[in-house]
Amino acid sequence: MEAVRPHRVVIIGAGFAGIGMAIRLKQAGEDNFLIIERADKVGGTWRDNSYPGCACDIPSHLYSFSFVPKADWSRRYPTQSEIEEYLDSCVERYDLRVHLSLGVGLKTARFDEAVRVWRLVTDTGPVLAARIMVLAMGALHRPAIPSFSGLAEFRGNAFHSARWDHAIDLQGKEVAIIGTGASAIQFTPRVADCASRVVLFQRTPPWVLPKHDASYGAGQVWALRHVPLLRRALRAWHYISHELRAPAFIRFPALAAGAERRARSHAKRQVDNVSLREQLTPADRIGCKRVLLSNDYFPCLNRSNVQLVTSQIASITPHGVRTTDGVEHRANVLIFATGFHATEPFGEIEVFGRGGISLADAWHDGMRARLGLAVAEFPNLFILGGPNTGLGHNSVVFMLEAQIGHVLRCLRLMRRRNTLAIEVRAEVQAAFNTKLDRWMQRTVWLTGCRSWYLDRNGRNATLWPGFSFGYRLRTLWVSARHYRLSVSAGKLRRLRRIA
Ligand code: NAP
Secondary structure, rough: OOOOOOOOOOOOOOOOOHHHHHHHHHHOOOOOOOEEEOOOOOOOOOHHHHOOOOOOOOOOOOOOOOOOOOOEEEEEEHHHHHHHHHHHHHHHHHHHHHHHHEOOOOOEEEEEOOOOOOEEEEOOOOOEEEEEEEEEOOOOEEEOOOOOOOOOOOOEEEEEHHOOOOOOOOOOOOOEOOOHHHHHEEEHHHHHHOOOEEEEEEEOOOEOOOOOOOOEEEOHHHHHHHOOHHHHHHHHHHHHHHHHHHHHHHHHHHHHHHHHHHHHHHHHHHOOOHHHHHHHHOOOOOOOOOOOOOHHHHHHHHHOOOOEOOOOOOEEEOOOEEOOOOOEOOOOOOEEEOEEOOOOOOOOOOEEOHHEEEEHHHHOOOOOOOOOOEEEOOOOEEOOOOOOEEEOOOHHHHHHHHHHHHHHHHHHHHHOOEEEEEEOOOHHHHHHHHHHHHHOOOHHOOOOOOOEEEEOOOOOOOOOOOOOHHHHHHHHHOOOOEEEEEEHHHHHHHHHOOO
């Protein structure tokens, strides 16, 4: 392979994780880094998910970088477009454009042991080299479309919620929506506003709580802009009030009984028809799947042009969806709100570590890393938003910041020791995962529901089974007990001379 001068860091993906990593590198005085991004815009999941009504269910002042505060969020819960603008503004403010290669997707990454660099092959041709590779692609970026029979014969338009086809005018159309997760409950009311008919296919109902959303008034924005302490206090308040929910998710699911009662009375207030309400009431514990927040989902199901179908889908026909009771539900647009391949996030991308081992092989029975960040046999590789770093109760940006801080600490350690490679010790990773799986047994996520949190073996490979501050504390410490630091720069030069 041709010799390419390595970047100190190459970041894959320009969403929250990649942009945050880049800002922190810059702030730490590191300029030799590159971000490659497969799309032609930054924003990650907040670029991909442009469906009508897309918004976040974590408050704006918490769902943003602590090191890039924004005083003028327009509302308590940010909309997709406002988050996308925020991420764009981060790129401008930290002059990241010069580090960005847009429209470049990673195909293969291979660790070259002789020189301790990653060699990256991209889909646009150029081969890149990186001392450190940071995979910052997140977990929710590969749309999952179930393989229904007959799908290829469907005569109308079909698309996934994360690939919304804005060219299709839904006005007056018959629309079938498959799935009732976080995405579907946000866009179904908007679709119902314009479509002549909406048929919503529900496999299992989600728990839905009210969303206490409101816009910020001019006075509030003024105060948040001019009194930084107030902004910090608001962020801390949001953080603490969300973190207080952790025990119900991670240790004592029975604590959530009050939330279940609130969700039931929310449905009672908003759904007139008793049998419809029963169909919308989950049998599993609240929190086992993602808890959803919405004020307009239930009311839209009362509309005469919206039908909830709970019979299972048998096949897709040329003109709609057939359910197992034999009914064909006609539709000229089919929208899949069926989620993502969260436990197989890297898809076609091939990553080869030491001795040519592939990440797919290392993870053949499920994703495992230490702190979600580092994988044994894959030196100089860090994953942001990796295995078991998602949260069911708080802001994932908090977790990403902890991970970014850990990567910077590793880079500092490498510099201090003048080494070219850092690799998590296999026994440390194994012990970490044994403990993690033990904690996981007590969580609500293993109380019997089906969710994207679980991999094909039923193991929760996506969420952190503890307090988020507990995770952060663990990321603060980087030491040779956890990582093997191999070959100093001087020694490698000497070895090369001998060879
Ligand atoms: P999701 O939560 O995985 O929901 C997928 C839906 O599709 C579920 O209702 C699922 O039913 C259904 N489904 C899947 N396969 C099916 C099949 N073969 N037949 C029938 N139904 C099927 O996906 P999502 O709504 O896109 O949300 C994914 C995640 O993205 C969320 O959990 C959340 O973390 C994130 N998100 C966040 C926000 C936010 O506000 N922050 C907004 C949108 C998305 P079952 O429930 O029966 O499996």
